[in-house]
């Protein structure tokens with residue numbers, strides 16, 4: 001790079017920075033002023049309006065004044081937000097205003113444009129010349145998509161053709177150009193090398209300066225209803241997803257806001273890991289949740305749904321336990337398309353027979369029996385959908401209940417309860433009654449009606465037996481209060497016995513076949529049935545039953561929907577079953593979906609292959625509305641680690657390593673676990689000394705994490721953090737973590753605690769080991785006593801180094 005170029009760029013940088021600084025200083029009082037104004041209006045809101053409701057006209061006038069005042073307030077607040085956002089953007093730009101430049105000669109124009117690209121736009125005083133272009137503008141897409149030469153970009157009014165004459169990358173810190181490269185490649189590897197060579201952080205970073213072409217296509221795709229990304233470990237799926245959120249928020253800033261986007265993440269800790277990316281880009285965070293939180297919310301009060309982590313812990317630790325094989329078959333079947341179809345058929349069957357209801361009981365007797373409900377329900381027109389009939393039944397029940405409530409007032413317990421009211425309670429209710437104008441009106445009306453019906457002269461005030469009437473009213477009130485929970489229950493459909501209806505699926509094979517028309521039934525069905533019933537009996541739900549249960553519940557009670565959400569993102573999408581996707585589709589009917597995942601990391605039994613030709617995901621919205629992207633280049637790990645890890649997968653050949661050099665993975669064995677633990681502690685110390693701050697000891701299960709944590713401490717391991725499913729914050733340091741909780745995150749160095757054939761020998765453990773090893777950015781160590789996992793034994797020996805544990809106690 002010419003010194004002169006460098007100097008010119010530094011001068012331009014200084015000029016842009018001083019303009020930024022000047023604008024920030026200029027806006028500062030305005031921003032503060034608007035804030036004060038808005039809060040002043042808010043404070044004086046009620047002083048400005050006179051509430052007058054004496055006549056209809058006064059009321060209307062009051063109403064309009066309030067509306068007007070709130071419109072003024074809202075406008076000021078919007079103005080303040082816009083200004084504050086501009087101001088914040090400029091402050092964010094100041095230390096490093098841009099990271100890229102392209103010179104673009106548009107066809108037909110005389111001179112090329114210099115386009116500088118940063119995290120947001122900045123326009124010169126003339127209001128026309130862009131000193132910095134936001135990375136999300138159409139013109140900036142060329143920076144990611146094209147190399148110098150013929151280039152074009154698409155705007156809302158059509159395609160613009162021309163030639164890219166220069167493409168330059170910058171690393172700018174605190175107003176100084178630290179590095180500058182002219183790139184021939186789409187995005188020069190040099191800069192990416194530097195970025196990827198850095199240490200892991202407890203928070204993910206934005207990648208806008210080095211987005212790769214194939215990632216850019218995902219970020220900017222705005223046509224598909226369903227966008228599926230299958231990508232190797234470390235290929236930037238999560239990164240692409242987050243920059244995509246920022247892109248959508250920019251492109252649709254007039255119509256959508258961050259809270260209309262929801263991201264499903266694999267565990268709560270992951271939420272903390274990615275929480276700073278969007279704010280770093282000047283955008284608000286989208287909503288974040290886990291599927292588990294959803295299940296707990298919708299099922300939690302009536303049943304205890306097992307969480308996915310307990311399920312996987314069972315799968316990984318209970319081999320050979322009674323019922324294990326059946327449970328495994330059950331997990332697989334209950335996540336399948338076949339079961340979904342069976343439940344839909346079950347819905348039709350229930351339309352004709354077999355609905356179960358809960359009697360409505362009061363004071364130890366049935367007010368309305370399940371039998372009455374069944375008769376009523378099947379008395380409705382059978383061509384009506386199940387759901388409509390349930391609603392009709394609900395309406396009928398509410399009416400019935402109202403008349404039963406009236407009758408109940410005559411029951412002796414009401415009088416008894418009145419007698420038992422102590423003086424204070426009586427006085428309280430009495431007082432309330434007196435204050436309650438409505439109740440007086442009722443008493444008054446009651447008197448009038450009596451007068452009419454009985455054709456009797458209305459008693460004088462003095463004749464009116466207030467004591468008696470009030471006692472009646474008290475009685476009513478008591479019954480009403482007691483009936484309230486029943487009413488609420490009916491409104492919440494508690495008269496439908498969902499538990500019984502779901503349980504009826506698991507009686508025996510013949511019944512199941514009859515109710516569902518199922519053609520395929522797992523071989524261990526009788527055992528699956530007894531396990532499921534047993535768990536329901538204890539008011540618990542296996543994880544694999546939770547979503548199907550919810551599906552049946554909603555088939556009968558109606559689907560809860562959220563029409564506000566416009567985009568749904570599912571990270572680690574391979575871990576969701578067909579059911580879960582069907583459920584998400586129903587829950588968010590107006591949303592577009594982006595699903596990112598890696599079948600190579602499908603460690604849960606209910607996995608979905610995102611990219612398979614018959615993937616249920618493609619069927620969800622249909623092929624025409626679905627786009628499938630594939631990312632094969634792995635950015636996280638060094639070349640040596642990628643070459644080692646991809647050899648674990650059956651189809652790992654297509655994974656491409658990014659050219660970043662490091663040490664080969666190190667395999668350490670010993671016959672003595674204590675000695676091995678001592679070796680691990682010594683290795684951790686030397687990794688720390690080399691400057692690696694984030695180190696994970698990855699175990700297969702939570703149980704093994706506890707054991708490892710304790711024995712490493714005994715061997716002198718200090719400052720270890722034990723990560724469990726309850727850990728919400730991802731912190732830098734040395735952590736002991738089960739592999740399924742380390743999904744999606746990364747560490748400078750990974751130490752696999754036990755890579756023996758005992759730990760990772762079965763076929764379903766291959767992907768677990770792959771997931772564990774692919775968390776490593778710079779160093780990977782594996783330890784074991786006994787024999788190496790067969791997935792490692794099969795490797796060519798030049799993929800790793802070997803050593804014996806040498807430390808002695």
Ligand SMILES: Nc1ncnc2c1ncn2[C@@H]1O[C@H](COP(=O)(O)OP(=O)(O)OP(=O)(O)O)[C@@H](O)[C@H]1O
Pocket residue numbers: 192195196205207210211212215231232233234235236237238239240598635636743744745746774
């Ligand atoms: N274009 C890029 N520029 C710089 N860094 C990148 C780029 N793409 C990915 N990375 C980095 O690579 C690492 C892995 O990215 P990310 O976590 O998004 O991958 P992933 O596909 O979601 O991985 P996994 O499936 O293993 O969870 C991160 O450190 C990320 O910052």
